[in-house]
Amino acid sequence: MNRLLFRNTVKHRHCPKRLYSSKTLVQFENAQVYRSGISEPVFKQLNLTIKDNQHYVIVGPMSAGKTTLAETIAGRHTIQPVSAGKWPMIDPSISPYISDHIHLVDFKENGAFSYGNHYYQERFNFSDPDNDLTLQDYLGDFPIDRIHQVTEQLDIRHLLSLSFVKLSNGQTRRARITRALLKNPSMLVLDEPLMGLDVEHRHHLLDVLGQLATKSSVSVVLALRPQDEFPNWATDVIELKDMTIHSQGSPQHYLEHQRQLEQQKQARRQPEIDTSQNKPIVEMKDVKVIYNGKPILQDINWTVRQGERWALLGPNGSGKTTLLSFLSGDHPQAYANDLSLFGRRRGTGESIWEIKQRVGLVSPEIH
CATH class of the missing domain: 3.40.50.300 (P-loop containing nucleotide triphosphate hydrolases)
Structure with a gap:
């Protein structure tokens, strides 16, 4: 992982x-x-x-x-x-x-x-x-x-x-x-x-x-x-x-x-599969999020490829939920950043519902 x-x-x-x-x-x-x-x-x-x-x-x-x-x-x-x-x-x-x-x-x-x-x-x-x-x-x-x-x-x-x-x-x-x-x-x-x-x-x-x-x-x-x-x-x-x-x-x-x-x-666990050549489904380049002049996220570069499994870790308030909101289409600042989901850059005509059809979201805030 x-x-x-x-x-x-x-x-x-x-x-x-x-x-x-x-x-x-x-x-x-x-x-x-x-x-x-x-x-x-x-x-x-x-x-x-x-x-x-x-x-x-x-x-x-x-x-x-x-x-x-x-x-x-x-x-x-x-x-x-x-x-x-x-x-x-x-x-x-x-x-x-x-x-x-x-x-x-x-x-x-x-x-x-x-x-x-x-x-x-x-x-x-x-x-x-x-x-x-x-x-x-x-x-x-x-x-x-x-x-x-x-x-x-x-x-x-x-x-x-x-x-x-x-x-x-x-x-x-x-x-x-x-x-x-x-x-x-x-x-x-x-x-x-x-x-x-x-x-x-x-x-x-x-x-x-x-x-x-x-x-x-x-x-x-x-x-x-x-x-x-x-x-x-x-x-x-x-x-x-x-x-x-x-x-x-x-x-x-x-x-x-x-x-x-x-x-x-552990004895039944299968070996990891190489996903390094798989197609990217998330691409972030120098992503920034600022609220009232205060930086929440700075210079995030992240690529997620098909088949990969990621764990996003960090202290409470470090920006994990904010970062994930870019993937689910919920964050309004996504359009001001270099972000591509499923091969399409945000802000090129896709609707939020097209993104949500392809993303399953489970969160303590909405469960």
């Missing part, structure tokens, strides 16, 4: 011994879980107990039920019979509502575009200074010292005055986690929090959550993708398949099993 590389570091993580406690926080016993408007249960006979000093990771392939289980833990779905779902952690003297004790950050809101009537393409040219929501506006009315403390932890304090609509996907995700932490939850549930974060900030976020898990009374539950780095502070793993708990146990057992599967996959 070819790479456009800004920075990429990997560090190995070890898992701690499991901790046990007698205090139950959340419990499901043979529970039927129903989504609103659906007659069939999404989980049948769900059995799960989360105790204090336990920090769970929920894993599984796409559509296995990770998001639904995270939502169920946070009290988002109907439980039948009602007695099959219990939240002993709730202190009615503080609040009788589950949502005031368990904060779920699920990233279903599409970044800043949930806070205004903006289209995906508007991220690249949106400017309305009279109605701009800043990051500090988004975080809400908390003591400024507390805002500075948490935003510093998640490396977004320097973005507080920035328009929220201009944040990268990774920056937006860190902003949403920051807002949840500002509310001091008893349990924090995060659904795929590492998606969209660069390598450095993935490590950094896991470290921040690890401090929260090990140095406070907050319980942390993460729903992770198979490719995500595993946190060293997790005590328990739930593996889902087809909306069912396939296995549950220690991180050590799960990680050893994953290592064996990866070895088998």
Whole structure:
């Protein structure tokens, strides 16, 4: 695989011994879980107990039920019979509502575009200074010292005055986690929090959550993708398949099993195919992008040939999404640059829809 590389570091993580406690926080016993408007249960006979000093990771392939289980833990779905779902952690003297004790950050809101009537393409040219929501506006009315403390932890304090609509996907995700932490939850549930974060900030976020898990009374539950780095502070793993708990146990057992599967996959991998003589489908020459006098991309020269597989890597805010928007036909500055797609230079009469017919785009901002 070819790479456009800004920075990429990997560090190995070890898992701690499991901790046990007698205090139950959340419990499901043979529970039927129903989504609103659906007659069939999404989980049948769900059995799960989360105790204090336990920090769970929920894993599984796409559509296995990770998001639904995270939502169920946070009290988002109907439980039948009602007695099959219990939240002993709730202190009615503080609040009788589950949502005031368990904060779920699920990233279903599409970044800043949930806070205004903006289209995906508007991220690249949106400017309305009279109605701009800043990051500090988004975080809400908390003591400024507390805002500075948490935003510093998640490396977004320097973005507080920035328009929220201009944040990268990774920056937006860190902003949403920051807002949840500002509310001091008893349990924090995060659904795929590492998606969209660069390598450095993935490590950094896991470290921040690890401090929260090990140095406070907050319980942390993460729903992770198979490719995500595993946190060293997790005590328990739930593996889902087809909306069912396939296995549950220690991180050590799960990680050893994953290592064996990866070895088998590597043994079946076929050799690379030479694509150096294939026809170019993307050609960029000295591409530049400037917003309000500030360079976002400078002197990008990039050729992608038919059959090649590229990984575009770099920190949040480094311009990855902006660069990809040239390939999908969404960026208005494409016409001012030397860019050819599928053998045709941009601005020679082709429509944006002709380009989009040949490009498949999957993005956290529109998924």
